[in-house]
Amino acid sequence: MSKVKLSKSKYCKCVQCEKILWLEKYKPECAAVKKNESIVGNGRKVGELAKGLFGDYHDIPYNEDLTVMIEKTSKLMQDKPNIITEASFSYEDNFCSVDILKNDSDGVEIYEVKSATEIKPYYLDDVAYQYFVLSNLGITVKKVSILYLNNDTYIRGKELDINQLFNVEDVTFEALEKQDEVRDNIDIINNIMKTRDGDNEPLTGICVNCLDKDNPCVFWDYCTRDLPKPNVFDISLMKMDKKLEKYYEGVISFEDLENDDDITTPRFVEQIDFELHDREPKIDVSAINEILDSLKYPLYFIDYETCQYAVPEFEGTKAYQQIPFQYSLHIIQEEGAPLKHKEFLAEVGDENMIRHFAESMINDMPKNGSVIIYNSSFEPARNREIAEMYPDLKDEMERINANIVDFMVPFRSRKYYTKEMEGSYSIKKVLPALFPDDDELDYTKLPGVHKGDEAANAFLTLNEKTPEEQKEIREGLLRYCELDTYATVKIWEKFKEVTN
Template structure:
């Protein structure tokens, strides 16, 4: 039979679900458009940095003509000992590029690079697949290893890649998986031979749809389920959703009398019966009574670097780079607005952020946030990094009031919130026809991950582009704190 071309990424997709490969080939337009550019960029940057771990190396440039990469690898393999990055091989139509190949006189060592901070099961399949290809070409594989991020590493002024990366020896695991790899490859080929364009394979909805990665074809494979369904219940654990699904309890009507959490039943009830908003005025008044002037409505934006860019920071540490602050100095006073946005080239972002915030919130009024955990954790981290600021960070944390609590506890709930207490669901539920509060109408940035990605890329932009992006960041963050002001006003309105 004609064997399909597999790569290590395609093989790993099939380990998760063989139908992904069929859908990729015959229905690629059915994939949900999900911006993974930032993830790919992170992986690429980490991979490039790791290439220098073993000294000088010879790199194979990517070429759509895979044969050219394989031929270049063959040439370089003769110059042993050497280090080859993206060394490319094929066996029986199974192709792989090895991130780092130590090509010694007595054999080779495989190093797969990941931007993760831990060893995941799917990485074992990835490394074992490469072992399969190279060993079947007659290469003596001395070691097969995974290189990944050490998230305990704290950067000094200079980056130390020997400390940034961990290396895990997976040689024995890779060897033990060889029979499994061979069987899987045969099954994948049989599957694709059996199911051509006009013979779509059966869809099996199971936990593998999200493990190890959320499948881009989830919406396609669940297109015939009733709407809303068990997978739309906010907060329910995924395994519980699948349990109900396999019991045939799929639609909200199926679930309305089930013995499940009351919050899930409440979401179902409000959806099915179009209930009026539920407002616990006593609970909301208690929260309002805890608020003291001056009132500081504040929201942070943060970003993460897999490769720490700032001294004293760890990989993937949350770096607060921006805040918006709406202030009501006293009862009846007009609202003031202040904001901070770090410079893209600033090497002291966290301290400058903290000092600006301390200056803008000098008094012991209430600090209003939406989801206390995030801001409070960042403040504690700042206090640990800069002991001279710890007292001020503790003062601010001691004044925090979490505006999310009434929604999380369902003291205030409407059908439109769809079981969620995210501000992106709550705000349009409270103000459905206010264009000023519509995140969709913002010019460029509409959610937190877009803000993070925009800031990370800021220094690579032209001055004109930087100005446009910075304005969009300020616009987005300002709406977050305006949203909190409007929620506070709604609380006052419904409790009058």
């Protein structure tokens, strides 16, 4: 049987989990694939920009017939010195395309481009695999580097400076150190795929790689399907290494955890206790009253939606800065007054989007009332960024921040807790726990947009849609954000109800 045809992406998946190729071949329907167009778009844009970092270059277009790419690369390799992007090579059915290849008379330099702001461990597996392929073809690899985005010191001016946008880190030593590991991994992958058919699943167990937040495994639900529900992996806010420690010890179900003397953290104990014994809601009335007593009319219930551009689009911003593009605002001017709603949704392509967002919000909240949000770490931070970008708006942004009241506080501190919250204080868990039968507050029934990452993705990809699609998506964005602030209004009403 021939060897498995490996690309660098497949190789890196197999480093994460030895049986992932087997799952992709025999159980593809079990993958929880979440397509995010904006992430793909960000990666593509970063990759295209990086190609110009070293001047003129020759690009190898993608072709389903990989030999076409390999042959074109081979011809260009003979014309030294030059820069080749997507340079393609194959050694013993191990294929890779190098993002940027600096092809000198005395050897080559490999540059791997990442649309991230730091070097993640599995990036080193990626470049080590490329080094393995090229060096085994007899090519002298002088240097291996990773290009990644600089969101630390680079703030965009009027024009984008790609030389400042990218950090370059030499990882030649790390790539060399991993060469034996690469060979061993390839042998393991080939052995698994050759010796196991569709009825003979590899016995690889759950490990730390399954839980990598930067590189989540799409087969997690499949591989944990036989675990009791709920289980140790459902304990909210417990560190992953602790969850794995318990799992390896065989302490997996909530019953196991309840009888484990090592589980002493009050919030973990409480989540387990409420789940197993169906406890009544815990409500600290004095803590809720403290929140209510702090409120001053008019009440402004507000929520922002933000998106992140890998390549900063606006003057004064960084890579992946949270860019506010939308808000929803519910207002109660005085006690007993009717609920009013205002909103803002930026136009795609508006170069002054952030300023227009801020000016609209200032206009909609002219008085010093309580500005009610859910999660004080988010909106105030955006306001501070706006104040830094636009000094003439600083006083107004500081005024708004000075009036912030965070409704998350009693849920985060477990002053208000129910079994249905499942240990979480996310509004997506809190809301259905407080209002289990209210379809009006059900995010799953919204048209098109149901959560924050979907909202960001929808906005970032708007200009790729038809006018009819844009209209529909914008309506979905408005309804989603409106529910976020209506939810805080309902929580306010619930606070009043439970304290009466």
